[in-house]
Amino acid sequence: MNYLYFLYIQFLDKYGIPEIFGDITFPIFPFCIIAAAIILVVLFLVLFERRILAVFTQRKGPNRVGFNGVLQTTADAIKLLCKQNINPVGVDRFLFNAAPILVFVPIMVLWGLIPYSSEFVFMNFSTSAILYTAIAALPVIGLILAGYASNNKYSLMGGIRAAAQIISYELPIMFVLLSVAALASSVNLKDIISAQISSVWFIVPCFAGFIIMFICSIAEMNRCPFDLPEAESELVAGYNVEYSGMRFALFFLGEYASLFVMCAFMATIFLGGYLPIGNKYISELIFGSNFQFLQLLIYFEQVIWLLVKTFILVYLVMLVRATLPRLNSQGLMLLSWKFLFPLSIVNFALIMVIKYLMVV
Secondary structure, X not given: OHHHHHHHHHHHHHOOOOHHXXXXXXXHHHHHHHHHHHHHHHHHHHHHHHHHHHHHOOOOOOOOOOHHHOOHHHHHHHHHHHOOOOOOOOOOHHHHHHHHHHHHHHHHHHHHHOOOOOOOOOOOOOOHHHHHHHHHOOHHHHHHHHHHHOOOHHHHHHHHHHHHHHHHHHHHHHHHHHHHHHHHOXXXXXXXXXXXXXXXXXXXXXXXXXXXXXXXXXXXOOOOOOOHHHOHHHHOOHHHOOOOHHHHHXXXXXXXXXXXXXXXXXXHHHOOOOOOHHHOOHHHHHHOOOOOOHHHHHHHHHHHHHHHHHHHHXXXXXXXXXXXXXXXXXXXXXXXXXXXXXXXXXXXXXXXXXXXXXXX
16 A cells, blocks of 8 residues: 555645544555445355346246336335344343344455555555454354344354355365465465465466365355255244344445455455456556556556456356355255365375475
């Protein structure tokens, strides 16, 4: 964010505003950008998924509110905001109210860890990849508390299922991440992207790891066919059955925000993140290397490249929901412990051999 910081300081200096004011106020901008982006992206993803599911199930989908139904998700969001927040009898009010926040806030932090371009990095840590996986597991605490505090046996079962599911599928993800870290010789997300400039994208040598992480990410997001924590045919609606209004909206918002950021994370470590295909920027080819604002255009083009790769993965996740039925609870656990976990260890061993041969 140094480039944007200096632009901001120059703007303030132009109007005689002291630099210390810029140092204090500049961190507010990343928070506002992420908050606005989450709302806009979630509204688009909900509409996008409805369109895809409508095609696969031969239905029309949203087509009344706004032009061709584009404002339907906005209307649904307004409806949720206007609904009453109900506290059922017997709930633990503090935990009941805290659970949606504990689900949503970690996901918002994850958005700040993704490097959207070589300049637009809100939080850059030397161990950002490990930090991502650690924070990504935190929402399960909110799901367990939501089930426990609701004073509803179906909610409690949904929370327990969510915990078992996320713990089971977290281990294969960690072994895949270790494989990527071995290829890049770093656990910093920017370094992982930079390592793919001089070589092929990591999806090529670590294709099995990509498939494993893709499956495990769907399970961590509680999406079909792994949506057992909120299986309406068995648990009414699972951990969020007693929630309404804005508190229910936070669960819903967290699910789709998690969908985007998880796909952005996979695009970062496997598909080169913000790198263009062939490492050739369209802006440079069009305007030439002597263009005054070329570097700024490249920054924005990098964001677009990451978004394109992310939405391709989002589309694949939505296709899975449209085509596959829900697993049963036993089959879900067996898939992780008997298949994906051993396969992730084998993949890690093969990547270490590949890395050794590259060094030698």
